[in-house]
Amino acid sequence: MNLKTIAAVLLLIIVATACDDNNNSRENLTDEQIIEQGFMEADLDGDGVIDPGETAAQIQNDFDRIDQTGDGVITADDHFGPEYMGEPVTKEQRAELYCDANDDETLTQTEYMDCINETVIDIMDADQNGSITLEEVKAFKNNQEL
Numbered sequence: 001m002n003l004k005t006i007a008a009v010l011l012l013i014i015v016a017t018a019c020d021d022n023n024n025s026r027e028n029l030t031d032e033q034i035i036e037q038g039f040m041e042a043d044l045d046g047d048g049v050i051d052p053g054e055t056a057a058q059i060q061n062d063f064d065r066i067d068q069t070g071d072g073v074i075t076a077d078d079h080f081g082p083e084y085m086g087e088p089v090t091k092e093q094r095a096e097l098y099c100d101a102n103d104d105e106t107l108t109q110t111e112y113m114d115c116i117n118e119t120v121i122d123i124m125d126a127d128q129n130g131s132i133t134l135e136e137v138k139a140f141k142n143n144q145e146l
């Protein structure tokens with residue numbers, strides 16, 4: 001997985017909350033506004049930083065969203081819907097398997113959380129103080145677009 005893919009995963013997480021509330025609300029927003037909106041919603045206590053607890057809540061939300069069968073693990077069964085047109089999902093289509101540490105094609109919450117923390121959160125947390133600021137998110141996104 002290259003950094004661009006990691007950035008895509010990150011933006012999914014940050015933006016997911018904003019999208020869940022109102023599917024139409026994104027259309028008139030710039031990327032920057034989407035990030036700001038997602039950040040504000042991820043910042044549960046509104047103190048201007050996303051602390052590790054809030055990060056964990058976001059990752060948990062994202063995991064639950066992917067886990068469509070609700071059995072607590074992400075498997076091929078969680079990939080269904082019109083985008084697959086009735087075809088079984090292939091291993092290559094399952095981007096989340098990047099995080100499958102033990103390579104059993106089943107993604108546990110622990111695997112997902114460790115993976116996002118290591119590949120996204122640690123990189124985004126530029127000053128390595130454990131909390132993410134809006135400036136760090138924006139800087140991270142800008143770096144990915146270069």
Ligand SMILES: [Ca+2]
Binds near residue numbers: 047048050054
């Ligand atoms: Ca906070």
Ligand SMILES: [Ca+2]
Binds near residue numbers: 067068071074
């Ligand atoms: Ca599942």
Ligand SMILES: [Ca+2]
Binds near residue numbers: 108
């Ligand atoms: Ca696994």
